[in-house]
Amino acid sequence: QSALTQPPSASGSPGQSVTISCTGTSSDVGGYNYVSWYQQHPGKAPKLMIFEVIKRPSGVPDRFSGSKSGNTASLTVSGLQGEDESDYYCSSYAGSNNLLFGGGTKLTVL
Amino acid sequence: QVQLVESGGGVVQPGRSLRLSCAASGFTFSNYGMHWVRQAPGKGLEWVALIWYDGTDKYYPDSVKGRFTISRDNSKNTLYLQMNSLRAEDTAVYYCARDKGLQYFEWGADYWGQGTLVTVSS
Numbered sequence: 001q002s003a004l005t006q007p008p009s010a011s012g013s014p015g016q017s018v019t020i021s022c023t024g025t026s027s028d029v030g031g032y033n034y035v036s037w038y039q040q041h042p043g044k045a046p047k048l049m050i051f052e053v054i055k056r057p058s059g060v061p062d063r064f065s066g067s068k069s070g071n072t073a074s075l076t077v078s079g080l081q082g083e084d085e086s087d088y089y090c091s092s093y094a095g096s097n098n099l100l101f102g103g104g105t106k107l108t109v110l
Numbered sequence: 111q112v113q114l115v116e117s118g119g120g121v122v123q124p125g126r127s128l129r130l131s132c133a134a135s136g137f138t139f140s141n142y143g144m145h146w147v148r149q150a151p152g153k154g155l156e157w158v159a160l161i162w163y164d165g166t167d168k169y170y171p172d173s174v175k176g177r178f179t180i181s182r183d184n185s186k187n188t189l190y191l192q193m194n195s196l197r198a199e200d201t202a203v204y205y206c207a208r209d210k211g212l213q214y215f216e217w218g219a220d221y222w223g224q225g226t227l228v229t230v231s232s
Protein backbone atom coordinates (compact mmCIF):
# COMPACT_ATOMS: atom_id res chain seq x y z
CA GLN A 1 0.00 0.00 0.00
CA SER A 2 1.14 3.56 -0.69
CA ALA A 3 1.45 6.19 1.98
CA LEU A 4 -1.29 8.76 2.34
CA THR A 5 -0.57 12.09 0.62
CA GLN A 6 0.03 15.21 2.70
CA PRO A 7 1.45 18.58 1.61
CA PRO A 8 5.09 18.85 2.73
CA SER A 9 4.51 22.23 4.35
CA ALA A 10 1.86 24.62 5.59
CA SER A 11 2.04 27.96 7.32
CA GLY A 12 -0.01 30.65 8.97
CA SER A 13 0.32 33.68 11.20
CA PRO A 14 -0.58 33.67 14.88
CA GLY A 15 -4.33 33.77 15.34
CA GLN A 16 -5.07 32.52 11.85
CA SER A 17 -6.44 29.14 10.84
CA VAL A 18 -4.63 26.57 8.73
CA THR A 19 -5.86 23.31 7.25
CA ILE A 20 -3.72 20.31 6.41
CA SER A 21 -5.05 17.70 3.99
CA CYS A 22 -4.52 13.95 3.90
CA THR A 23 -5.52 12.21 0.69
CA GLY A 24 -5.97 8.50 0.30
CA THR A 25 -8.32 6.20 -1.56
CA SER A 26 -11.65 4.52 -1.09
CA SER A 27 -9.73 1.59 0.41
CA ASP A 28 -8.41 3.60 3.32
CA VAL A 29 -9.42 7.19 4.17
CA GLY A 30 -12.64 7.02 2.17
CA GLY A 31 -13.63 3.57 3.36
CA TYR A 32 -13.33 3.85 7.12
CA ASN A 33 -13.82 6.43 9.87
CA TYR A 34 -10.47 5.55 11.42
CA VAL A 35 -8.41 8.59 10.53
CA SER A 36 -6.05 9.91 13.20
CA TRP A 37 -3.76 12.94 13.37
CA TYR A 38 -0.50 13.22 15.29
CA GLN A 39 1.68 16.14 16.28
CA GLN A 40 5.41 15.53 16.54
CA HIS A 41 7.91 18.04 17.81
CA PRO A 42 11.58 17.53 16.89
CA GLY A 43 13.16 14.67 18.80
CA LYS A 44 9.91 13.77 20.52
CA ALA A 45 7.37 10.98 20.21
CA PRO A 46 4.17 11.62 18.26
CA LYS A 47 1.13 12.85 20.19
CA LEU A 48 -2.41 11.87 19.26
CA MET A 49 -4.45 14.98 18.40
CA ILE A 50 -7.49 13.56 16.58
CA PHE A 51 -8.90 10.04 16.30
CA GLU A 52 -11.83 8.55 14.42
CA VAL A 53 -11.80 11.53 12.04
CA ILE A 54 -13.30 14.13 14.38
CA LYS A 55 -12.73 13.09 18.01
CA ARG A 56 -10.26 14.85 20.31
CA PRO A 57 -8.52 13.08 23.19
CA SER A 58 -8.88 14.78 26.53
CA GLY A 59 -6.34 17.53 26.96
CA VAL A 60 -6.12 18.46 23.29
CA PRO A 61 -7.26 22.05 22.74
CA ASP A 62 -10.49 22.52 20.82
CA ARG A 63 -8.50 24.69 18.39
CA PHE A 64 -7.70 21.37 16.72
CA SER A 65 -10.47 19.80 14.66
CA GLY A 66 -10.76 17.05 12.10
CA SER A 67 -13.03 16.35 9.17
CA LYS A 68 -13.33 14.12 6.13
CA SER A 69 -14.84 14.41 2.68
CA GLY A 70 -14.60 11.46 0.33
CA ASN A 71 -11.02 10.21 0.22
CA THR A 72 -9.53 13.30 1.86
CA ALA A 73 -9.28 13.99 5.57
CA SER A 74 -8.32 17.36 7.00
CA LEU A 75 -6.88 18.77 10.19
CA THR A 76 -7.70 22.39 10.97
CA VAL A 77 -5.80 24.38 13.55
CA SER A 78 -7.63 27.55 14.52
CA GLY A 79 -6.19 30.47 16.43
CA LEU A 80 -2.63 29.46 15.57
CA GLN A 81 -0.12 29.69 18.39
CA GLY A 82 3.64 29.46 18.32
CA GLU A 83 3.57 26.10 20.11
CA ASP A 84 1.59 24.63 17.21
CA GLU A 85 4.69 24.79 15.02
CA SER A 86 5.45 21.11 14.51
CA ASP A 87 5.22 18.16 12.14
CA TYR A 88 1.77 16.66 11.65
CA TYR A 89 1.01 13.16 10.42
CA CYS A 90 -2.26 11.56 9.45
CA SER A 91 -2.98 7.86 9.59
CA SER A 92 -5.82 5.68 8.39
CA TYR A 93 -6.98 2.12 8.72
CA ALA A 94 -6.56 0.51 5.30
CA GLY A 95 -8.46 -2.73 5.73
CA SER A 96 -7.16 -6.23 6.45
CA ASN A 97 -5.54 -5.06 9.68
CA ASN A 98 -3.24 -2.59 7.96
CA LEU A 99 -2.43 0.95 9.01
CA LEU A 100 -1.12 3.68 6.71
CA PHE A 101 0.58 6.95 7.61
CA GLY A 102 0.89 10.11 5.58
CA GLY A 103 4.26 11.56 4.66
CA GLY A 104 3.92 14.39 7.16
CA THR A 105 3.40 18.15 6.98
CA LYS A 106 5.68 20.71 8.57
CA LEU A 107 3.54 23.52 10.01
CA THR A 108 5.29 26.86 10.39
CA VAL A 109 3.84 29.68 12.45
CA LEU A 110 5.02 32.87 10.77
CA GLN B 111 0.43 7.33 34.62
CA VAL B 112 0.83 5.37 31.40
CA GLN B 113 4.44 4.70 30.49
CA LEU B 114 6.01 2.83 27.61
CA VAL B 115 9.78 2.37 27.67
CA GLU B 116 11.58 0.83 24.71
CA SER B 117 14.99 -0.80 24.87
CA GLY B 118 17.23 -3.01 22.79
CA GLY B 119 18.25 -0.68 20.00
CA GLY B 120 21.78 -0.33 18.76
CA VAL B 121 24.11 -0.82 15.82
CA VAL B 122 23.81 -4.12 13.97
CA GLN B 123 25.31 -5.45 10.76
CA PRO B 124 23.12 -6.17 7.72
CA GLY B 125 21.65 -9.65 7.82
CA ARG B 126 21.85 -9.90 11.60
CA SER B 127 19.06 -9.91 14.18
CA LEU B 128 17.93 -7.68 17.02
CA ARG B 129 15.13 -7.86 19.57
CA LEU B 130 13.42 -4.76 20.90
CA SER B 131 11.45 -4.65 24.13
CA CYS B 132 8.80 -2.25 25.38
CA ALA B 133 7.99 -2.23 29.09
CA ALA B 134 4.49 -1.00 29.86
CA SER B 135 3.16 0.39 33.11
CA GLY B 136 0.31 2.48 34.47
CA PHE B 137 -2.47 0.59 32.69
CA THR B 138 -3.83 -2.93 32.26
CA PHE B 139 -1.50 -4.03 29.49
CA SER B 140 -3.46 -7.20 28.72
CA ASN B 141 -6.50 -5.14 27.68
CA TYR B 142 -4.90 -3.23 24.81
CA GLY B 143 -3.66 -3.92 21.33
CA MET B 144 -0.17 -2.63 20.66
CA HIS B 145 1.74 -1.29 17.66
CA TRP B 146 5.33 -0.85 16.61
CA VAL B 147 5.92 2.23 14.44
CA ARG B 148 9.26 3.34 13.04
CA GLN B 149 10.72 6.56 11.72
CA ALA B 150 13.81 6.63 9.54
CA PRO B 151 16.13 9.61 10.11
CA GLY B 152 14.48 12.75 8.73
CA LYS B 153 11.55 10.75 7.36
CA GLY B 154 7.92 10.09 8.22
CA LEU B 155 6.20 7.47 10.34
CA GLU B 156 5.77 3.91 9.12
CA TRP B 157 3.61 1.28 10.80
CA VAL B 158 5.61 -1.92 11.40
CA ALA B 159 3.44 -4.38 13.32
CA LEU B 160 0.42 -4.82 15.54
CA ILE B 161 -0.68 -7.44 18.02
CA TRP B 162 -4.07 -8.03 19.57
CA TYR B 163 -4.53 -7.51 23.31
CA ASP B 164 -4.36 -11.26 23.97
CA GLY B 165 -1.61 -11.98 21.46
CA THR B 166 -3.81 -14.15 19.27
CA ASP B 167 -3.42 -12.12 16.07
CA LYS B 168 -0.48 -10.29 14.58
CA TYR B 169 -0.19 -8.27 11.39
CA TYR B 170 2.61 -6.65 9.39
CA PRO B 171 3.07 -4.54 6.27
CA ASP B 172 4.75 -6.18 3.30
CA SER B 173 8.00 -4.28 3.99
CA VAL B 174 8.74 -6.38 7.09
CA LYS B 175 6.52 -9.45 6.68
CA GLY B 176 8.51 -12.64 7.11
CA ARG B 177 11.43 -10.83 8.76
CA PHE B 178 9.88 -9.18 11.84
CA THR B 179 7.84 -10.86 14.57
CA ILE B 180 5.81 -9.04 17.19
CA SER B 181 4.98 -10.76 20.47
CA ARG B 182 3.92 -9.93 23.99
CA ASP B 183 4.13 -11.34 27.48
CA ASN B 184 1.12 -10.08 29.37
CA SER B 185 2.44 -11.55 32.63
CA LYS B 186 5.48 -9.26 32.29
CA ASN B 187 3.66 -6.27 30.75
CA THR B 188 6.15 -6.33 27.92
CA LEU B 189 5.94 -6.05 24.13
CA TYR B 190 8.63 -7.35 21.83
CA LEU B 191 9.78 -6.97 18.25
CA GLN B 192 12.12 -9.62 16.88
CA MET B 193 13.85 -8.29 13.78
CA ASN B 194 15.72 -10.73 11.54
CA SER B 195 17.60 -10.33 8.26
CA LEU B 196 18.03 -6.63 8.93
CA ARG B 197 18.68 -4.26 6.05
CA ALA B 198 20.10 -0.75 5.85
CA GLU B 199 16.58 0.55 5.14
CA ASP B 200 15.43 -0.74 8.53
CA THR B 201 17.53 1.98 10.18
CA ALA B 202 15.07 4.04 12.22
CA VAL B 203 13.79 5.03 15.61
CA TYR B 204 11.35 2.35 16.68
CA TYR B 205 8.39 3.35 18.82
CA CYS B 206 5.96 1.13 20.67
CA ALA B 207 2.48 2.59 20.95
CA ARG B 208 -0.77 1.63 22.62
CA ASP B 209 -3.90 1.46 20.52
CA LYS B 210 -6.70 3.54 21.97
CA GLY B 211 -9.30 0.77 21.85
CA LEU B 212 -10.09 -1.46 24.82
CA GLN B 213 -9.84 -5.08 23.61
CA TYR B 214 -10.36 -3.98 20.02
CA PHE B 215 -8.56 -1.63 17.64
CA GLU B 216 -9.57 1.99 17.16
CA TRP B 217 -6.52 2.50 14.91
CA GLY B 218 -5.30 5.49 16.86
CA ALA B 219 -2.30 5.31 19.18
CA ASP B 220 -2.85 7.32 22.34
CA TYR B 221 0.41 6.60 24.18
CA TRP B 222 3.90 6.28 22.72
CA GLY B 223 7.27 5.39 24.10
CA GLN B 224 10.31 7.61 23.64
CA GLY B 225 11.69 5.35 20.92
CA THR B 226 14.85 3.32 20.49
CA LEU B 227 17.29 3.82 17.61
CA VAL B 228 18.24 0.88 15.42
CA THR B 229 21.13 1.44 13.03
CA VAL B 230 21.87 -1.23 10.43
CA SER B 231 25.35 -0.72 9.10
CA SER B 232 28.48 -2.68 8.37
